[in-house]
Every structure is written in structure tokens, then in C-alpha cells.
Amino acid sequence: MTAPLDVLVVGAGPTGLALAAQLRAYGTRFRIVDRSLDRARESRALAIQPRTLEALAGFGVTDELLARGNPAMQLRMHLPRRVVALPLFDIGLTDTAYPFLLFLSQAETEAVLSEHLAARDLTIERGTELVRLEVKDAYAVCRLQDGDGTQETVEARYVVGCDGSHSTVRTQAGIGFEGYAYPQTFLLADLEVDGLEPGAVHTYMSGTGMLFFFPLGSPASWRMLAMRPPDTPDAEVELPLLQEIADSYTDDQLALRDPVWMTDFRLHNRGAAHYRSGPCFLAGDAAHIHSPAGAQGMNTGIQDALSLGWKLALVCRGAASEELLGTYEAERAPIGRSVLRFTDRAFSIGTSSNLLIRFARTQLAPRLAPLALRATALRGRVFRTVSELGIHYRRSPATTAGSRPPRSGPRAGDRLPDLPRGLQAGTAAPDWHLLLSGPPPIWPDERLAPILDGRADLVAVHRFDGQTPWPGVVHGLVRPDGYLGYVARGTDLDGLRTYLDRWLPTDRH
Ligand SMILES: Cc1cc2nc3c(=O)[nH]c(=O)nc-3n(C[C@H](O)[C@H](O)[C@H](O)COP(=O)(O)OP(=O)(O)OC[C@H]3O[C@@H](n4cnc5c(N)ncnc54)[C@H](O)[C@@H]3O)c2cc1C
Incomplete structure (x- = not known):
């Protein structure tokens, strides 16, 4: 050994x-x-x-x-007599350099x-x-x-x-x-589709479920995803079956061809x-x-x-x-x-055979879809969650709010936004990054030396004058994963020192 x-x-x-x-x-x-x-x-x-x-x-x-990859900016909901186009990730994502879903x-x-x-x-x-x-x-x-x-x-x-x-x-x-397994079986295929507008996610709804087409790009232009119809429990996943399903949702509007991968699977x-x-x-x-x-x-x-x-x-x-x-x-x-x-x-809304949910899917959704365009605050919240930009570790023991937290801007445990643009690139791993905002003369090296002594090789220092996510005089410590470990107003660094002593102790060997 x-x-x-x-x-x-x-x-x-x-x-x-x-x-x-x-x-x-x-x-x-x-x-x-x-x-x-x-x-x-x-x-x-x-x-x-x-x-x-x-x-x-x-x-x-x-x-x-x-x-x-292939960014998709639009969800096209195909309703009985019209198509509603919902922009994807168009609001609530101004603080990232990547405000889109990348299909790859x-x-x-x-x-x-x-x-x-x-x-x-x-x-x-x-x-x-x-x-x-x-x-x-x-x-x-x-x-x-x-x-x-x-x-x-x-x-x-x-x-x-x-x-x-x-x-x-x-x-x-x-x-x-x-946990548990879901009862439904799903069909999946990567293939070509004639009749679909490119660059968008397409969804079709019915009483029995939903049909999706995602703009994949490679190894085929589209990914098709649908629930297996209950009357074909054991049928081989082949093009005719998939075409039949597509026809039932789209009134024969689409022609499927050239599949490169077809499978079925259960979900847990x-x-x-x-x-x-x-x-x-x-x-x-x-x-x-x-x-x-x-x-x-x-x-x-x-x-x-x-x-x-x-x-x-x-x-x-x-x-x-x-x-x-x-x-x-x-x-x-x-x-x-x-x-x-x-x-x-989300899965239950898309697949449930419960009468109420079926009603919501087939009758309410078509009426509510145009309203969703105007419900900007709600859409912003949904995009923030789905994009995973909303993830925070505010309750983690490894993030601490100083006794004087900033009045606005990201808090301890939040991801450091990419505002101004380039801030994330300048504060990437493997280092920790100490961001000091306020007129540079208030952050002389002598003030920092006692804090960084013994760990200067791990913590990079950045002085900013008005170019951080916080107004006024603030010091914030960014962890190597881009989340704020500690943040506080003012120039008193005692809280920061306590934080560093706990997580990056200098008496290490
Ligand atoms: C049909 C299908 C469709 C999917 N569609 C989507 C989708 O649309 N969107 C989405 O987000 N996710 C989707 N997923 C799920 C996604 O593929 C997984 O979430 C992802 O692969 C997880 O990555 P992982 O590295 O954690 O695990 P895996 O990708 O499963 O990798 C695990 C690796 O560990 C190896 N391994 C296992 N046991 C051992 C061992 N004892 N010793 C050594 N090596 C071992 C395996 O060989 C494998 O390479 C889909 C999955 C399937 C099967």
C-alpha cells in the first residue's frame, strides 16, 4: 500500500x-x-x-x-389557438455576465x-x-x-x-x-424536427401531460421529452411512437426524423x-x-x-x-x-392526472400565460431561483454578518454579484479576497497587517473607491467559492479578525 x-x-x-x-x-x-x-x-x-x-x-x-452551447432566450407555449412567447431570464439577472440558459x-x-x-x-x-x-x-x-x-x-x-x-x-x-419513485415513465429522444422555430424551448399541454422540445444543438438539433401514454406501456421507443405522441399534442404540425438517441426512464x-x-x-x-x-x-x-x-x-x-x-x-x-x-x-403540475391540476394546466395556464409577461416581480424571482443565482449560505456557520452589516448590497452568505462587471473574475479562486471600499487612504497597510499576518498568502486585498456593490466604507471577505464569508461597515476589523482566526487560523502547521 x-x-x-x-x-x-x-x-x-x-x-x-x-x-x-x-x-x-x-x-x-x-x-x-x-x-x-x-x-x-x-x-x-x-x-x-x-x-x-x-x-x-x-x-x-x-x-x-x-x-x-446554444443559449435559448424564449419559451414558446403552444396553446389551442395561439402561441405565447415568454422571454426567458430577461429580468432579475442584471448582476451576472451570463443571463441565459445555455443548452449543451x-x-x-x-x-x-x-x-x-x-x-x-x-x-x-x-x-x-x-x-x-x-x-x-x-x-x-x-x-x-x-x-x-x-x-x-x-x-x-x-x-x-x-x-x-x-x-x-x-x-x-x-x-x-x-424518497420515492414517480409512477410515470418518460420518453426522451434527441432528433431533428421540422416545423419548430429554432432558438426557443417549446411546450405543448394537454389533459394527459406535457410535451417539450429543447434546442439541444448537438448531437441533434432537438431534445424531445414527453410522458409515455398509458395505453403504450411496453411499446419500443421508436420514431413512429414518438411521432404519434407529437401529433396528438400538435395536430400533426411537426415532422420528427433522424433520431440519434431514444430511451425511456423512470424518475425518482x-x-x-x-x-x-x-x-x-x-x-x-x-x-x-x-x-x-x-x-x-x-x-x-x-x-x-x-x-x-x-x-x-x-x-x-x-x-x-x-x-x-x-x-x-x-x-x-x-x-x-x-x-x-x-x-x-414543478413535476406534479406538469404530469398530475388530478382533476384540479389538469384544469389548471389546460384551462387556466392558457389564460394566465399572457399575464405572466406582465408579472415582472414574480418572473424575476422564478428566474433567480432556476438560474441558481439566488442560492445563499446566510445561515451557514462559515458566513458571519459583522455587528454593523451594510445597509444595502449583498450580505454575508450571499454570492458576490458580478457588478461592476469583472468583479467576479478579479476575485476568483483559489484565493480568498478582502474587498475594501471607501477612499483608499482609510485602508493603510498598517491597519491590515495584524489581520493578515500569517495568512497573507491566502488572502488577496483589493481597494475600491466607489466601485463595489456597497455604498460607503465597507469591508467584505469573499470565500474561494465566490460567496461572502464576512461583511461589515466601517474600518473596525475586530469582527473580521475573529472570523479569520476561526476559519484560517494562523497557528496551523
Ligand atoms: C435519461 C436521463 C436524462 C437526464 N436528463 C437530465 C436533464 O435534462 N437535466 C438534468 O439536469 N439532468 C438530467 N439527467 C440527470 C443528470 O444526467 C445527472 O444529474 C448527472 O449525470 C449527475 O452527475 P454525477 O456526476 O453526479 O453522476 P453521474 O453522471 O451518474 O456519474 C457517476 C459516475 O460514477 C461512476 N461510478 C459509479 N459507481 C462507481 C464505482 N463504484 N467506482 C467507480 N466509478 C463509479 C459512473 O461510471 C459514472 O461515470 C438525466 C439523466 C438521465 C439518465
Whole structure:
């Protein structure tokens, strides 16, 4: 057995790849293994949310995603006698450089992340499966097996299960995965469609359910998603069946052709009882699975990863207190639970056969859709939630409001907005960033020296005069994940020092 590893990442789906990108940026000693010999080639998740684009921008991944993807700015609701076009993400998103939903197949997203890692000389150990996991003396003792049955034992300080819904890490760590399966079966196809306006999401409603077309781009122009009709429980998923479904919703308006992927699947709504047990962590589908309503699944997984990676990296390097790792579950489990609730509600409205909901879907929605255009405040709130820009960690132990919080602008636990534009790029990981607003002479180096002594290599200092999200004299500390750890008015830095002493103690080894 070789010397203990800092981190073993199990699974190289989007969650594991994003975690690997972050650990690589920090120079952490880690390995990433995946039991499959090749990355997934099916499109699966098809949209990247603004917050994920922001989070991946810090690693230089986002430009390539944008180059390959397809932003959709409009939802077209096809009603019995007309089409209502609802702009997507047109309000409530002024504080991001990415105010759109980017359609890109999961296969392409994984390709971009894999190429990013390859360019940094990181090998994904494919064909290597975690078959057994034990905890001994606080270490994770992991049994890995390759394709010809050869086994290796790896000891790691931490192991992260990014190994999907059937997670071996979760099972072996004894963490429950409670929830339920939905009764409906869904049909999915990536294909070409004649008769659809490009660059928009299209939805059709009926008493029995909903039909969607999403502008995918590659490997086909469109993703079709529909509920399986109850009278075809066992029919093969083939083009004639899909055409029949499309005809029933659209009055024969669309011609489907050239499918590259057709499948059916059941959906579940399940969450892990804990995101951590000793040295074992869970992220992505290993921690939560739900319906694709709102395109949250892959995005939540990538953000789990990016919420955990910097904490692991700093603790492994001895730069942060071990207590920081305890905040991963405190921050991400509530997000996972709210995604389960939100997607469950959206899913029920789209699929329920309950008379009242059917009435709402088929009779009320057509009447309310035009009003939605005018309900700007409500739309802004919905976009903020779906885009994941509204995620905050205000109740986390690792975020603290100073005794004099700013009167306006982001609070402790909020994401640092990208206003003025470029602020996020200037405050990206791997550093922490201390933002000092107010006339520069009030922030002399001597005032900062006692705070930064012993941790100057971890915290970058930025002085701004009127160009931060807060008015007046404010000091704010941005964590490596872009969320505000601490913020207060004035020049008294005692609260900041207490915060730093707790999370980045200087008596570390
Ligand atoms: C048909 C289908 C359609 C979908 N559509 C959407 C959508 O429209 N929108 C959306 O957001 N999401 C969608 N999803 C869900 C989305 O694909 C997942 O949320 C996403 O893949 C989760 O990423 P992950 O990295 O956490 O897990 P996964 O992508 O499942 O990756 C887990 C990896 O771990 C590896 N692994 C597993 N066990 C082990 C082990 N013991 N040892 C080593 N390696 C292991 C696997 O080989 C795999 O590569 C869809 C999923 C499916 C199946």
C-alpha cells in the first residue's frame, strides 16, 4: 500500500470532473477513478444554469462551454389557438455576465471538463471501480479493482462519492437514500424536427401531460421529452411512437426524423440522509436525484463539487481548520432539499392526472400565460431561483454578518454579484479576497497587517473607491467559492479578525 492520499474522487461524471478541476487548481494530492472505460456519450442533462457558468469561469472552462452551447432566450407555449412567447431570464439577472440558459448536452459538458483536466496533465483512471470502503483510524481505506480483476488498496484522508444515484460510497458509508419513485415513465429522444422555430424551448399541454422540445444543438438539433401514454406501456421507443405522441399534442404540425438517441426512464425523488460520514463525502446524484424539471440536476451536482473542493484543498494543505469541512453539509444539504421540493412541485403540475391540476394546466395556464409577461416581480424571482443565482449560505456557520452589516448590497452568505462587471473574475479562486471600499487612504497597510499576518498568502486585498456593490466604507471577505464569508461597515476589523482566526487560523502547521 502506498502513502495515504489526500483525496480520492470516485466517479468522473460532471460532478467528479468539476471537483477534480478544483482540486487540480489547488495542487491537492488526489486521484479520480471511474469504473466505466469511456465517458458517457448520451446527451442526458441538457442545460447549464448561469450560476454554474459563473462558478466554472474561475477555472477557464466557461468560454469553451459558451463556444459549443446554444443559449435559448424564449419559451414558446403552444396553446389551442395561439402561441405565447415568454422571454426567458430577461429580468432579475442584471448582476451576472451570463443571463441565459445555455443548452449543451451533458456529453459535451463532460468533454470540455475532461479536456480541461487533460491539458493540466491529470489522468482520469478509467476502468477502475471502488468495490469496498472501510474507515480505519479516521482514514478511508478503499479497495479499487480494474477491468481484469486486479485489486489495489488505497488509503485516503477523504473520499468523495461522485458516483451517481447508485453510489457505492454512500452504500458502504451506511448513509440512507430516502424518497420515492414517480409512477410515470418518460420518453426522451434527441432528433431533428421540422416545423419548430429554432432558438426557443417549446411546450405543448394537454389533459394527459406535457410535451417539450429543447434546442439541444448537438448531437441533434432537438431534445424531445414527453410522458409515455398509458395505453403504450411496453411499446419500443421508436420514431413512429414518438411521432404519434407529437401529433396528438400538435395536430400533426411537426415532422420528427433522424433520431440519434431514444430511451425511456423512470424518475425518482430521493435525498441522502447526510452528505458526510467521517472521511466520506457525497456530491451530485449520489446525494440527490429528482425530476429534470427546471434543469437543476447536473447543475446542483457541479455546484456541490465546487462547494466542497476548496474546503478539502485548504484543509489538506493545513491552511484551514478541519471544522471547515463540517460546513459542507450545513451549506449544501438545504440546497439539495429545496431542489427536491421545487422539482417535485414543478413535476406534479406538469404530469398530475388530478382533476384540479389538469384544469389548471389546460384551462387556466392558457389564460394566465399572457399575464405572466406582465408579472415582472414574480418572473424575476422564478428566474433567480432556476438560474441558481439566488442560492445563499446566510445561515451557514462559515458566513458571519459583522455587528454593523451594510445597509444595502449583498450580505454575508450571499454570492458576490458580478457588478461592476469583472468583479467576479478579479476575485476568483483559489484565493480568498478582502474587498475594501471607501477612499483608499482609510485602508493603510498598517491597519491590515495584524489581520493578515500569517495568512497573507491566502488572502488577496483589493481597494475600491466607489466601485463595489456597497455604498460607503465597507469591508467584505469573499470565500474561494465566490460567496461572502464576512461583511461589515466601517474600518473596525475586530469582527473580521475573529472570523479569520476561526476559519484560517494562523497557528496551523
Ligand atoms: C435519461 C436521463 C436524462 C437526464 N436528463 C437530465 C436533464 O435534462 N437535466 C438534468 O439536469 N439532468 C438530467 N439527467 C440527470 C443528470 O444526467 C445527472 O444529474 C448527472 O449525470 C449527475 O452527475 P454525477 O456526476 O453526479 O453522476 P453521474 O453522471 O451518474 O456519474 C457517476 C459516475 O460514477 C461512476 N461510478 C459509479 N459507481 C462507481 C464505482 N463504484 N467506482 C467507480 N466509478 C463509479 C459512473 O461510471 C459514472 O461515470 C438525466 C439523466 C438521465 C439518465
